[in-house]
Ligand SMILES: *[C@@H]1O[C@H](CO)[C@@H](O)[C@H](O)[C@H]1NC(C)=O
Ligand SMILES: *[C@@H]1O[C@H](CO)[C@@H](O)[C@H](O)[C@H]1NC(C)=O
Ligand SMILES: *[C@@H]1O[C@H](CO)[C@@H](O)[C@H](O)[C@H]1NC(C)=O
Ligand SMILES: *[C@@H]1O[C@H](CO)[C@@H](O)[C@H](O)[C@H]1NC(C)=O
């Protein structure tokens with residue numbers, strides 16, 4: 001009898017859901033450990049408030065009665081976790097504000113609301129005095145849609161990092177303005193190849209919405225009357241059940257139902273965008289791949305690699321020891337190739353040597369300093385660098401992945417703490433052995449010809465774009481060729497196509513693909529250029545005007561890489577040692593050993609740390625996406641070195657001068673810039689401008705740094721340079 005009454009009570013509560021709401025007045029607040037840590041909806045079904053997350057708290061909306069907390073909305077996902085002394089205030093002027101630590105405020109809504117309300121639909125809304133909605137969580141979804149909520153064109157759901165951390169994770173579901181609903185790896189943009197599910201409704205209109213009804217009906221609507229596609233048929237029980245859809249941590253979009261009569265039961269999955277738990281692209285991060293074991297997705301690493309963070313697979317895998325730089329076989333480093341069958345990954349092939357067997361392919365990679373992995377397809381051997389993105393191992397693929405392994409114990413004969421020394425050594429050896437005086441500039445030749453050849457390839461691709469192999473060419477970036485290869489391709493530099501002021505262009509044919517290419521060889525005078533130890537050179541050679549010229553040249557070089565190449569290139573290692581002076585004292589950027597190619601339209605990438613300490617941007621250390629702005633940062637440091645004729649770090653200098661960027665900043669703050677040039681008679685106005693440009697370039701927030709195009713304009717004096725923001729926060733993190 002008692003249970004019957006209880007049952008009846010629950011039902012009547014549920015009936016009220018649609019209309020009731022609890023009103024929260026201005027001046028109310030919540031805190032994790034305070035008297036009030038949440039506001040409940042009238043029936044008690046949903047709560048808006050603080051809940052524990054990792055080492056602190058998060059603020060959001062959750063189903064209040066489930067045994068496992070089911071979060072449906074999260075505030076401030078970029079700033080998690082919150083401290084235990086955080087408070088949420090519905091302020092007296094009608095704003096909604098999270099107060100953290102010393103004065104750190106996060107405004108959810110600025111001001112002007114009269115009433116706030118946690119509704120039984122799961123929506124938290126702010127109203128003006130007329131009852132008009134000013135802001136609501138339903139318009140600002142995170143990873144979940146509830147019944148009655150819609151995802152409008154241009155909006156995106158982002159998965160969470162993990163079930164217990166609602167920070168933004170690695171997947172997204174976007175309602176595109178062309179009417180298509182698409183799931184992507186969350187890489188900042190939508191590079192070709194990162195989507196893994198779509199509703200196939202491209203072109204159905206600009207105002208298409210994704211909707212969920214209270215009976216579990218999930219569908220795309222073109223306008224108020226026209227259905228485009230029904231993802232579920234709906235018609236599920238609705239009296240004692242609530243439905244929610246979520247882009248889960250594993251990237252799969254699922255529809256769940258919850259039985260209101262027994263909230264200790266977990267939600268059940270009614271529908272999923274995929275039944276393959278490994279479907280989410282990039283689930284295992286770079287250099288990792290997914291396997292289904294006991295009906296669960298598990299990540300594994302490439303042979304010789306291990307998880308960056310075993311608790312967070314999406315951070316990917318890295319070599320199980322720290323040696324990363326290229327080592328030559330002939331320097332006594334033990335290397336071998338390990339194979340991984342049935343592999344496939346996003347290709348960024350830089351070279352396809354002639355190799356018809358797996359053994360030849362392994363050998364080709366072993367003998368190439370740049371090669372870290374190779375994909376042997378049975379007929380082709382495709383060399384690539386790390387990291388590998390979207391690695392998959394599936395029975396349907398017959399390709400063999402070949403991964404270069406270094407054996408750590410064999411650093412004999414060289415200084416293991418400085419792999420760069422070994423690379424330089426290797427190059428010099430090459431010069432000596434081959435007796436070709438041009439080798440020191442071969443890198444320049446290689447880059448240039450690489451780009452030329454790439455362009456030729458793209459052209460070829462366009463002509464044959466109906467060819468079934470076209471996918472391959474789309475993914476090919478600039479490719480480096482050795483001097484010997486170029487010699488072979490051009491049949492010993494035989495057939496001249498033309499002459500320019502810088503060199504002669506020869507016709508060449510790449511044998512295995514029979515592609516005709518143009519190869520430019522730089523002239524003898526240019527060949528006179530030496531690879532200089534920039535630092536020592538800096539002490540004697542350039543006067544002020546030459547130094548400014550040099551800075552502009554370098555910026556132009558970076559501009560070429562970032563914006564003028566067919567495929568944008570992040571150099572990743574801009575530093576004086578990689579800048580060569582040619583016979584005309586023109587600065588040239590060299591050494592693309594670490595460069596990262598970007599897809600068309602891609603602006604950010606995530607990758608393992610590259611570059612050289614002292615020149616690398618802070619985001620490398622923070623696991624943030626890597627953008628072209630890392631080169632801008634490094635350029636800022638190099639610019640200071642050029643201005644001040646010294647290294648970025650000088651341990652023998654007085655402590656306040658040891659770190660160049662700090663010293664520059666101090667001198668800038670105290671208006672003593674002449675100290676920087678050691679009393680040298682330079683144009684004060686130019687010096688001031690140069691320092692300001694450098695300070696802009698080394699801003700901690702990549703978004704604040706100018707693009708290299710803006711840098712060029714500033715250097716050339718065609719635009720004004722605003723006063724750079726305070727660097728205090730940056731400087732404190734450097735110390
Ligand atoms: C809450 O506010 C709304 C709109 O201002 C009002 O219609 C409603 O009656 C209020 N509800 C309660 C329980 O005070
Ligand atoms: C809040 O807590 C953090 C970390 O525990 C602490 O750094 C901060 O000073 C605290 N803020 C206030 C206002 O007490
Ligand atoms: C969209 O098309 C792809 C490829 O044909 C197919 O695999 C997928 O199931 C389709 N998506 C839906 C929601 O039907
Ligand atoms: C889409 O919505 C906008 C704004 O409401 C409206 O102006 C436009 O006519 C709509 N377009 C279509 C094709 O319905």
Ligand SMILES: *[C@@H]1O[C@H](CO)[C@@H](O)[C@H](O)[C@H]1NC(C)=O
Nearest residue numbers: 204205222223224225226227
């Ligand atoms: C909805 O779209 C259809 C097809 O584009 C159109 O025929 C219909 O008039 C539209 N209805 C409304 C209410 O805009």
Ligand SMILES: *[C@@H]1O[C@H](CO)[C@@H](O)[C@H](O)[C@H]1NC(C)=O
Nearest residue numbers: 217219227228229230233234
């Ligand atoms: C989708 O569902 C609606 C409502 O039940 C129905 O009118 C429509 O025909 C369905 N469309 C498709 C493509 O199944």
Ligand SMILES: *[C@@H]1O[C@H](CO)[C@@H](O)[C@H](O)[C@H]1NC(C)=O
Nearest residue numbers: 011014015236237238239240
């Ligand atoms: C659901 O509730 C409606 C009243 O809103 C009632 O007419 C209907 O019989 C109920 N259905 C079930 C299955 O309990």
Ligand SMILES: *[C@@H]1O[C@H](CO)[C@@H](O)[C@H](O)[C@H]1NC(C)=O
Nearest residue numbers: 003259261262263264265266
């Ligand atoms: C509620 O669900 C739990 C877990 O499934 C089950 O053990 C329990 O018996 C259920 N209680 C009722 C009243 O149905």
Ligand SMILES: *[C@@H]1O[C@H](CO)[C@@H](O)[C@H](O)[C@H]1NC(C)=O
Nearest residue numbers: 067068163263264265266267
């Ligand atoms: C609900 O799910 C959680 C996490 O998956 C699990 O630990 C728990 O045992 C489940 N509870 C029930 C009653 O099935």
Ligand SMILES: *[C@@H]1O[C@H](CO)[C@@H](O)[C@H](O)[C@H]1NC(C)=O
Nearest residue numbers: 303304305319320321405408
């Ligand atoms: C790294 O992994 C390889 C292959 O799994 C193994 O042979 C080697 O001992 C590991 N090295 C370290 C330092 O863990």
Ligand SMILES: *[C@@H]1O[C@H](CO)[C@@H](O)[C@H](O)[C@H]1NC(C)=O
Nearest residue numbers: 332334408409410411412413
């Ligand atoms: C490296 O050198 C050490 C001592 O110089 C020697 O014991 C070791 O065997 C050498 N290792 C290899 C792989 O040659």
